[in-house]
Amino acid sequence: MKYWYLEKYKHIKVTELNLLKNDLKFFFCIKKITKKEGEALLLIDINLLKEEELIILLHYIIYYKKSSLNKIVLIINKLLEIPDNSMPTTDYTLSEMLEEIKNLSGNRPYKEKIQNNNIAACYNCLNVFYVDKISYINKRNICLCPFCKSTNLYFDNDYIPMNYYFLKLAKLYYKQTPLGCNFKNIQKLLKNFVFFKETSESIVLNTKIFKNTKALSSNKKVTSFEEEKLLYTYYNVLNNYDLTYNFNLTIEVPSLEDKNKFTFGIFLIVFLAESFGENPYLKKVFLSFKTAGDSIFYKKLFKTFITFS
Numbered sequence: 001m002k003y004w005y006l007e008k009y010k011h012i013k014v015t016e017l018n019l020l021k022n023d024l025k026f027f028f029c030i031k032k033i034t035k036k037e038g039e040a041l042l043l044i045d046i047n048l049l050k051e052e053e054l055i056i057l058l059h060y061i062i063y064y065k066k067s068s069l070n071k072i073v074l075i076i077n078k079l080l081e082i083p084d085n086s087m088p089t090t091d092y093t094l095s096e097m098l099e100e101i102k103n104l105s106g107n108r109p110y111k112e113k114i115q116n117n118n119i120a121a122c123y124n125c126l127n128v129f130y131v132d133k134i135s136y137i138n139k140r141n142i143c144l145c146p147f148c149k150s151t152n153l154y155f156d157n158d159y160i161p162m163n164y165y166f167l168k169l170a171k172l173y174y175k176q177t178p179l180g181c182n183f184k185n186i187q188k189l190l191k192n193f194v195f196f197k198e199t200s201e202s203i204v205l206n207t208k209i210f211k212n213t214k215a216l217s218s219n220k221k222v223t224s225f226e227e228e229k230l231l232y233t234y235y236n237v238l239n240n241y242d243l244t245y246n247f248n249l250t251i252e253v254p255s256l257e258d259k260n261k262f263t264f265g266i267f268l269i270v271f272l273a274e275s276f277g278e279n280p281y282l283k284k285v286f287l288s289f290k291t292a293g294d295s296i297f298y299k300k301l302f303k304t305f306i307t308f309s
């Protein structure tokens with residue numbers, strides 16, 4: 001299912017509303033919902049609402065109408081019926097991915113493209129969806145994302161990857177992080193504060209966490225959904241620490257097969273870029289490896305990211 005992380009909120013209690021709020025913050029980036037828009041959706045029978053309307057309504061209720069727990073349960077159960085539509089990870093190298101991302105700004109989502117495409121991806125809210133959901137077109141003839149109303153869309157016939165980490169990297173490239181960092185700032189932060197050696201004075205995120213996300217240790221090709229799950233798992237562990245003071249972080253990188261090493265490397269880059277870009281207390285990150293070969297592999301990948309221009 002597409003909204004797998006809502007499963008645990010199927011029978012949500014009032015005490016869990018804040019957890020749900022945090023999860024929505026992690027998974028969605030939608031524009032501020034107006035009262036008019038929210039109230040209008042509230043009047044419609046939930047069974048008649050489209051996926052994107054359910055998402056908007058869920059946010060509206062959580063933020064402005066805290067009492068409607070029954071309605072939240074109904075919306076969540078509707079969203080859980082939506083099947084998984086995640087795309088497999090890409091075979092591109094990191095520099096090919098970054099090159100594609102750089103070219104995205106010249107690739108505008110003109111209205112005419114709807115006819116020749118099936119799927120669209122948004123690198124603002126990271127949603128991947130069928131083009132028939134697109135109903136907003138602006139005055140310049142550009143399609144807007146049905147979920148977040150941004151123009152950061154591209155289509156499947158552009159032959160550009162649409163997996164989660166690709167969209168995350170594109171977002172890092174074009175958008176500022178919550179702390180106001182742009183892509184160049186992020187590159188500098190990773191260059192100056194990520195170290196390829198062990199340290200003892202830090203919070204350790206170890207291989208045990210990784211074992212909960214079995215996808216990367218199997219032989220099957222990883223999906224976008226599994227990338228999302230891995231990132232979510234690490235964020236959750238990190239969020240469970242009391243991080244209101246400066247801290248160092250050590251990540252024990254698990255031993256992986258070659259093809260999964262790449263996915264984990266991209267995960268590390270995205271995770272660290274976002275962590276530095278939104279957590280003012282994160283000072284230094286140390287990466288520790290099982291083998292010298294691993295260390296060389298990841299160092300090379302980081303270098304590609306840091307030096308890309």
Ligand SMILES: [Zn+2]
Pocket residue numbers: 122123124125126127145146147148149150
């Ligand atoms: Zn969007």
